[in-house]
Amino acid sequence: MAVDAGRADGVVWRNRALTLFDRVAVPVAVCDVYGRVALANPAMAAECGTTPGRLRGRDVLELFRPQEAGQVERIAEALRLRHRSRYQVSVRWRAPGGAERYGELTADPVSDTVDETPALLVMLRVQGECSVPEPEPVRVTPVEGRVLALLAGGATTAAAARELGLSKDGVTYHLRRLSARWHTATRTELVARAYALGVLAPGVWPPEPRTTETR
Numbered sequence: 329m330a331v332d333a334g335r336a337d338g339v340v341w342r343n344r345a346l347t348l349f350d351r352v353a354v355p356v357a358v359c360d361v362y363g364r365v366a367l368a369n370p371a372m373a374a375e376c377g378t379t380p381g382r383l384r385g386r387d388v389l390e391l392f393r394p395q396e397a398g399q400v401e402r403i404a405e406a407l408r409l410r411h412r413s414r415y416q417v418s419v420r421w422r423a424p425g426g427a428e429r430y431g432e433l434t435a436d437p438v439s440d441t442v443d444e445t446p447a448l449l450v451m452l453r454v455q456g457e458c459s460v461p462e463p464e465p466v467r468v469t470p471v472e473g474r475v476l477a478l479l480a481g482g483a484t485t486a487a488a489a490r491e492l493g494l495s496k497d498g499v500t501y502h503l504r505r506l507s508a509r510w511h512t513a514t515r516t517e518l519v520a521r522a523y524a525l526g527v528l529a530p531g532v533w534p535p536e537p538r539t540t541e542t543r
Contacts, residue, residue, distance in 0.1 A: 355452035359435075361445055363388045375452060377424030388450055392419035392433055403435065413437075420458070428458040466525040468506070473527060473537030475502045480519045480528055480535035 355372035357365050368383040376391050395418040403415040415435045423429050431454040437446035478488040489496045512518040522528045529538045
């Protein structure tokens with residue numbers, strides 16, 4: 329009877345631990361010694377944009393990219409030697425919204441006995457998001473920029489030529505070079521590509537080249 333009572337108590341405490349595991353706001357997972365996820369809480373799954381069940385069997389170091397390969401090698405060697413220290417790995421990962429985040433994974437070996445191969449209790453500490461610089465616009469010559477701006481404003485080849493003091497063949501030459509460079513088939517596509525690449529200033533009418541253009 330005492331054995332049965334002990335087992336019942338063990339089940340109760342296990343269920344309580346799992347409830348706490350699921351409700352804690354810190355991203356936590358239990359992995360095997362090779363880093364494969366056996367159990368993950370909702371907070372950990374949320375950082376990966378999925379559900380806890382779909383994380384099972386995934387490699388935690390594929391989900392969170394280590395910033396120093398040497399850290400992982402040292403931890404693997406320590407685990408092979410059955411050292412039971414706390415291990416920390418600096419990582420980066422892509423959050424569900426697309427932002428690049430960085431933080432730290434902390435892994436604690438856990439097992440019922442010293443001789444047993446440990447599992448890893450892994451916790452993620454989110455430290456921040458990486459700022460992504462706005463890409464520089466593609467650079468064009470001043471003449472190319474003016475041709476594109478006039479074209480975006482609806483000018484014909486003849487009108488652009490008069491405005492720039494060029495011949496119609498001269499304007500056509502610049503348009504052909506730009507179309508070949510950007511692999512565009514029509515003038516509409518050429519203008520759209522100029523805006524997408526940051527060559528033409530957004531939200532400005534009449535259209536103007538961005539001020540970063542150079543020869």
